[in-house]
Amino acid sequence: MASGLAHRSAPIAGKPRSYRTAQTHIRFLIKQQQESDAMRNIDSNQLIDGARFNAFHWRVLFWCALIIIFDGYDLVIYGVVLPVLMQEWGLSPLQAGALGSYALFGMMFGALFFGTLSERIGCKKVIAICVVLFSGFTLLNGFTTTPTQFGICRFIAGLGIGGVMPNVVALMNEYAPKKIRSTLVAIMLSGYSVGGTLSAGLGIVLLPNFGWQAVFYVAAIPLLLLPLILRFLPESLGFLLRQGRDDEARQVLQWVEPGFVAQPGDSFVKANLKTAGAPVVQLFREGRALGTLMLWVVFFCCLLMVYALNSWLPKLMASAGYSLGSSLMFLLVLNLGAIFGAVGGGWIGDRLKLQKVLVAFFIVAAVSISLLGFKSPHGLLYALIAIAGATTIGTQILAFACVAQFYPVTIRSTGIGWASGIGRSGAIVGPLLGGALVSIELPLHYNFMAFAIPGAVAALAMCFVYPRPAKALPVSQASAPSL
Numbered sequence: 001m002a003s004g005l006a007h008r009s010a011p012i013a014g015k016p017r018s019y020r021t022a023q024t025h026i027r028f029l030i031k032q033q034q035e036s037d038a039m040r041n042i043d044s045n046q047l048i049d050g051a052r053f054n055a056f057h058w059r060v061l062f063w064c065a066l067i068i069i070f071d072g073y074d075l076v077i078y079g080v081v082l083p084v085l086m087q088e089w090g091l092s093p094l095q096a097g098a099l100g101s102y103a104l105f106g107m108m109f110g111a112l113f114f115g116t117l118s119e120r121i122g123c124k125k126v127i128a129i130c131v132v133l134f135s136g137f138t139l140l141n142g143f144t145t146t147p148t149q150f151g152i153c154r155f156i157a158g159l160g161i162g163g164v165m166p167n168v169v170a171l172m173n174e175y176a177p178k179k180i181r182s183t184l185v186a187i188m189l190s191g192y193s194v195g196g197t198l199s200a201g202l203g204i205v206l207l208p209n210f211g212w213q214a215v216f217y218v219a220a221i222p223l224l225l226l227p228l229i230l231r232f233l234p235e236s237l238g239f240l241l242r243q244g245r246d247d248e249a250r251q252v253l254q255w256v257e258p259g260f261v262a263q264p265g266d267s268f269v270k271a272n273l274k275t276a277g278a279p280v281v282q283l284f285r286e287g288r289a290l291g292t293l294m295l296w297v298v299f300f301c302c303l304l305m306v307y308a309l310n311s312w313l314p315k316l317m318a319s320a321g322y323s324l325g326s327s328l329m330f331l332l333v334l335n336l337g338a339i340f341g342a343v344g345g346g347w348i349g350d351r352l353k354l355q356k357v358l359v360a361f362f363i364v365a366a367v368s369i370s371l372l373g374f375k376s377p378h379g380l381l382y383a384l385i386a387i388a389g390a391t392t393i394g395t396q397i398l399a400f401a402c403v404a405q406f407y408p409v410t411i412r413s414t415g416i417g418w419a420s421g422i423g424r425s426g427a428i429v430g431p432l433l434g435g436a437l438v439s440i441e442l443p444l445h446y447n448f449m450a451f452a453i454p455g456a457v458a459a460l461a462m463c464f465v466y467p468r469p470a471k472a473l474p475v476s477q478a479s480a481p482s483l
Contacts, residue, residue, distance in 0.1 A: 072195025097435025106158020115417010186346025299423025341394020
């Protein structure tokens with residue numbers, strides 16, 4: 001019958017349009033019948049890329065963003081309590097800068113270790129471990145009585161803060177539809193700025209009324225939400241396929257694209273499910289070496305600016321004559337500006353090249369930070385701080401989206417983790433640099449000019465990052481499990 005239909009479906013010149021339409025429909029039925037008789041090979045990358053944004057994507061976005069909100073809260077909290085701690089414990093600027101760096105050392109090791117560990121045990125388990133670390137030990141910070149106790153808790157909390165970021169970025173990037181991928185990752189990571197804003201806002205209310213310890217007690221909330229996070233957050237699809245967890249992978253794909261219905265003979269192909277050699281070595285193969293090194297420079301410079309400003313902006317503004325409340329308000333505006341920079345930059349990045357957006361943002365960051373050190377009217381000063389937040393913290397958020405798109409899925413968590421981990425050395429230098437500058441009592445504008453120089457360096461480094469699309473294996477070589 002199929003051969004007869006095929007014979008009659010041959011195009012006939014001069015026939016009316018309705019007849020040609022009927023022939024097209026017949027050819028479609030033949031093709032559909034042939035496909036149903038054979039095993040389908042489904043490329044899950046294409047399925048995810050072309051999916052419409054739905055309830056499943058909302059769920060992933062919500063839980064990842066919520067985790068990042070508290071991640072940002074726990075991180076920015078030190079800059080909020082720093083002026084009070086310096087007074088209560090008699091810390092010098094250098095001691096305060098060193099104390100702030102303990103969490104950043106933890107973040108560096110956490111990003112390097114947990115970013116790679118997720119390739120072995122999955123993103124979901126690693127995220128849960130990191131939530132316990134950063135939430136539990138930030139809570140314990142509120143019960144410390146000495147700088148040593150405080151520093152130990154900050155270091156362990158930093159392990160979780162640094163480890164959770166590359167995993168939620170990789171997870172959101174993996175499930176986001178291609179046409180809005182940068183926007184969704186930027187929206188999720190803007191939760192970091194929401195957390196920083198929440199930290200500054202609660203600091204304004206809690207510090208004068210309940211003391212600095214109360215600000216740390218809020219960090220217990222993620223521990224209470226952990227059972228819900230484990231229930232509703234999906235595992236990485238790439239990890240499920242590599243582990244042969246067929247039923248779970250099939251269910252996730254149907255959540256991603258509700259119109260997709262799995263069939264018994266289906267084989268779901270995921271490009272490059274396995275890599276030869278250690279994941280870290282893969283970061284430098286297939287023409288990625290220069291891009292990897294430049295991304296590490298970008299992360300170093302950007303995180304230096306972010307943590308220098310978050311740690312020392314209130315103290316610098318207080319030394320310039322502003323009250324503690326006003327200084328904390330500057331920190332709040334800095335993080336509010338970051339939200340608009342991240343979301344706006346992600347939206348532009350989905351329409352233009354994200355690389356170009358990052359270069360432009362770094363240049364604006366260098367200019368705006370340099371201008372902060374000069375006497376300006378209040379309105380202009382707030383505007384400059386908001387722009388600085390948009391183009392430093394906001395740009396760091398976009399940089400995560402950029403590095404997620406730079407690496408294939410099999411080494412994405414490792415790539416993000418190592419970029420973040422290497423970049424944390426810049427985050428460590430930032431507070432130390434601020435402490436050193438404050439201790440030698442330089443004029444205010446010299447402090448901010450020193451913070452601005454890394455922006456120019458990052459803009460230059462970003463010019464040498466050339467995204468390389470992941471190479472898909474032929475179906476016959478994909479080693480995909482049958483579902």
